[in-house]
Amino acid sequence: MVTTYDKYTQTQISADNQRRKYLEQTMNGKDKFTIAELYREFERENLSYINDLHREIGLMQSLTEQFPSDNEIKQFTEYFIRINLVEIEKLTQEVRDGRETSKEFSRIHR
């Protein structure tokens, strides 16, 4: 389990580094962003975070499977999954809202 968690954390860190690198590259030489670009970046960040939350849910499920008779772990994982689901819902709504706002800005600019 510890190895799985370490591996997972390692994946997260490397994903974060990649994101940072990507941001540095895209910002290079730019001092202005269009609103659409900015929202696209928010969306990318949110989608990546949503994916991480889904993976965490999977990790919680594997924990439940490994300790099927441990009620405390079961309760903890259920609670954690619920929290993640709420967060996923919230972020998905943010992506939808962001797309709408971005569209609206593009319409105003035209």
Next chain:
Amino acid sequence: MVEKQVKNLAEYIGDDRVVSSHEMKLVLNQKPETIIQVKSLIPTLDKYIEGFRDGELIVISGVTKSGKTLIGQTLTVNFCKQNYFPLWFTYEVPPRQFLSQFPELPIIYMPIRLKAHAMDWIEERIQESFLKYHTRIVFIDHLHFLFDMRKSRYPSLEIGSIVRRLKTLAVNEGFIIFLLCHTIKGKSEEISLSYESIRDSSLISQESDSVFMIKRTPEQGGTTAKLRVEFHRRTGVLEKTINLIKIDGLLQEVTPI
């Protein structure tokens, strides 16, 4: 050469070596009996089959528009309520329509793009989804998209080998696989609610753990259907029928008043 081979086999200690029933029992005792057990949340169905367990291949069949996908979606929502989030291969219904058919969008996983007639690809996606999201439940809608009918000289045999492959995957990796498939062509009322009417049936039912047949029953109301458990290997249940009704976009059991 032959002598050496015989000697090697006599000393063989690989993972697949032959052991006695006593040793086998001890090996099994070290493993949990089931990795997952999930209920359908359709009370009578759960009473008959005692939920679904890993390693099982369940076939859902019925004529076109009989509610195969709908029962799959109902089970999906009910599994999600128990924190089991399935992987779907929706070949028959386009993804946009498929997702919009849920009254509330559940957490499910699906490939962004589907590849038909590609069993290796399906297996790889199932593994991918398991490694990423730990999905143990898989829905495939439907069987006849898994192989190329035009190129196949012996469709029944090919279907048999696909179903066997899915069953092996379910057993080896601890998945529950739901396989939706069509019945033979004909008018709905002419086709009996029996597994024998599944298209290319014999090998499908031989390899599966259970066959559910679904049929709409408009004579009992526009939104009603019958689900029949044709057989269920683990529990030994045979030919049991459950009345269902569509409420709020999903199927529920009709409770007698």
